[in-house]
Amino acid sequence: MRNCLLFLAVLFSVAAHSNVVHEERSLYRNIIVDETHDLRCLKFNTKSSQTSQSCMYKNNPDKLVFNYTKLTFASLLVTDNPKNVLIIGLGGGTLSNVIHALYPAAKIHNVEIDPAVLKVARNYFNFIENDAVTSSVQDGRIFIKRAAIKKQKYDWIILDAFNGDYIPEHLLTKEFFEEVKSVLAEGGVIAANTFSSSKLYEHESATYHAVFGDFINVSRANRSNRIILAGVNSMPTEAQINQRIKALNPRLKKYDVDLKAISTYMQSTKNKQDWPANTKVLTDQYSPANLLNF
Known part of the structure; x- marks a missing residue:
């Protein structure tokens, strides 16, 4: 849930004018909800920085704020009409809300390790829960393990549990990706929000490739x-x-998502494997993700 550096700079420049509407210390982090003009943001406050995890425009909550959130919908160019969606990492619940609006018959399950984040999403970010949209407070890997035992399958799995200050290393290993693969339905897709501007890039790419083979990168030039x-x-x-752009773009317009533009950012590693062949794969025994993420 790491937003682009430019947007962070803008937020920082107006931070002095922000109004804190909620603040608490959870088991995992310091949580702040603040408002700057029309923008309400969920932030995780650490000793070194304050990072925005989710934001919404109060006067237009449908419009997506962050580019990475918009890029996630590239998934709909490779899979069609998802019926069972799993989201690891809730933030403000933005992705869940939009997917539910697009596919109201789809079953969506959100997994969030921090109960305080779930509470904030409900109270401050219009997070929708109903018979089709459910949530659980649990570690994402434990949830995946139990789903595999139950032989549950999902045709769209979104991994959005990282932020700029900390990476849950157990969610970035070959063994974890193999567990995720075991609950992916045939014809489904995994969409992982991650980084392109750290030493972690090559190891992460090699690890995904070791489990899934060729994959698709979706990224904009000079973005993190x-x-x-x-x-x-x-x-x-x-x-x-x-065909999918024609069918989906009119429905996505209100969210400020342009699949035609997003399609130009997609590139398969089949034609561009941009990491050394001998790059070490991350495993449960070797996963220094936070040391590499700089």
Whole structure:
């Protein structure tokens, strides 16, 4: 849930004018909800920085704020009409709300380790829960393990549990990705929000490739975030992309998501494997993700 550096700079420049509407210390972090003009943001406050995890425009809550959130919808160019969606990492619940609006019949389950984050999403970010949209407070890997035992399958799995200050290392290993793969339905896709501007990039890419084979990178030039689309071994054809853009873009317009533009940021590693062949794969025994993330 790491937003682009430019947007962080803008937020920092107006921080003195922000109004804190909620603040608490959870088991995992210091949580702040503040408002600057029309923008309400969920932030995690650490000793070194304050990072925005989720934001919404109070006067237009449908409009997405962060580019990485918009890029996540590249998933819809490679999978069609998801019926069972799993989201690891809640933030303000933005992704869940939009997916529910697009596919009201789909079953969506959100997994968040911090009960305080779930409470904040409910109280300050219009997070929707109903018969179709459910939530659990649990470690994402434990949830995946139990889902595998129950032989549950999901056709869209979104991994959004990282932030700029800390990476849950057990969610970035070959063994974890193998567990995720075991609950991915045939024809489904995994969308992982991650980074493109650290030493972690090569190790992470090698680890995804070791489990899923070729994957799709979705990233904009000179931006710190990327979305990895895994579980799909090749790019959809131009005809398939155009067909889905035509069907989905009118529905996504209110969220400020342009699939036509996003499609130009997609690139398969089949044609561009941009990490050394001998890059070490991250495992449960070797996963120095936080040391590499700088």
